[in-house]
Amino acid sequence: MSARRTGVVVLAAIVVVALAAFAWIVTVPGPMAFAHGPKVALGDYRAADPAGVPADLAQASLVQRGEYLTRAADCMACHTARGGQPYAGGLAFTLPFGALYSTNITPDKETGIGGYSDADFLNVMHRGVRRDGARLYPAMPFTSYTAVTDADALAIKAYLFTLAPVHAPARADTLAFPFDQRWLMGVWSTLFNADKRFEPVPSQSPQWNRGAYLAEALAHCGECHTPRNLAYALDNRKKFGGAVTAGWRAYNISGDKGTGIGGWSDDQVFAYLANGHAMGHGTATGPMGEAVDDSLSQLAPSDLHALATYLRSVPGTASPDLPATLASPAPESHRQGGAVADTSGKRIFAGACASCHNWSGVSPITPLATLTGARAVNDPSAINVAQVVISGAERRTQDAVSMPAFGNAYSDAEIAAVANYVTARFGSKPSAITEKDVANLRKQTSQP
Secondary structure, eight states: OOHHHHHHHHHHHHHHHHHHHHHHHHTOOOTTTTSSSOOOOGGGOOSSOSSSSOGGGTTSOHHHHHHHHHHHHTHHHHSBOTTSOTTOBOOEEEETTEEEEOOOOSSOTTTSSTTOOHHHHHHHHHHOBOTTSOBOOTTSOHHHHTTSOHHHHHHHHHHHTTSOOOOOOOOOOOOOTTTTOTTHHHHHHHHHOOOOOOOOOTTSOHHHHHHHHIIIIISOTHHHHSOBOTTSOBOGGGTTOOEEETTEEEOOOSSOTTTSSTTSOHHHHHHHHHHSEETTTEEOOHHHHHHHHHTGGGSOHHHHHHHHHHHTTSOOOOOTTSOSSOOOOOOSSTTSSOOOSOTHHHHHHHHHTHHHHOTTSOOSSOGGGOOTTOTGGGOTTOHHHHHHHHHOBOOOSTTOOOBOOOTTTSOHHHHHHHHHHHHHHHSSSOOOOOHHHHHHHHHHHOOO
């Protein structure tokens, strides 16, 4: 074979492989593709409507319904800067190629959404297109909100328009080229945004379908808990398999019994959603703690049970880096267990942590501070352990005792040392997080 012909064959093979890879990326299954049975249009569904609000709010006003749905969608979490006015925007999303800032969604006509028509608002929710025609980045979870019904989206708008207008001009994004080219999101949306409203599955129970609507449309669970592909679209082939988002690890919530929630009971899933704590499984912190406090804990028990039903039906996707068996309580004596080469971690734990968490990991103060069984201390990446040390854990449900932030009290090296000691003492596999890793985590959660 001539050199020219060989070159043509090689080039053709490269093109075929590239096209196959492209097809693999863009043909990701839908979020409910795992469900048995065909889907139908919501208008053709004969059981209880899975959209809207719970039965006890069915006769509530449009604004009251919108307030409930706004909490279910957790709009405040992303549209409120630390120390800022609720819904006035300004929260930074720190990315490897720059920062995005959330927008003002109060009804201020100059800097918020006060001039938005119903059609404008639906375009934002369903298609990620602003009133001025500019494309939004998927930091706004419009690929999930696209499943929200028009009626529910407009109820959310009605509630937002009752808020006090806040004059808060948008902060300029700092994305590097070519990521600052918003028009490219039109191509991305064509490939990865279905732009379809929720379609129930008649072969599943009404409770399952309600849970699916909450999880996939309003609560957008997959936006944090599902890994993303090379194009930054959700990879539903690993649905709910866990991902690192905004510097925190959102753990596996698929049906895997070892590294997901397949081994949890319905009551344990319900308790975690309602209170951010499930006995023997740990306590929600970071963004998940905020989601519980500001959104999930505000939902009706019937909706939380529906969410639990749906989540527990998702097929298992194992997290290969996480241990399937969690560690038992550590020894009561500080003289036993948790041996690491760097003894500074033990010294820091003794001075700042042991009084609340105990040397055994079973807190004498509150179950929310118990480390035994927590996924974070059994995670050899130690991402969330380090982040909790840096940022603390302020919880507002139950009679929670908040953990203070130690990010300013300890250096990156000291935080790495105590994180490694905690995973060695209370986890199944010790971590080896470094000073550099901690510095990177700080950057991801800092607010420029």
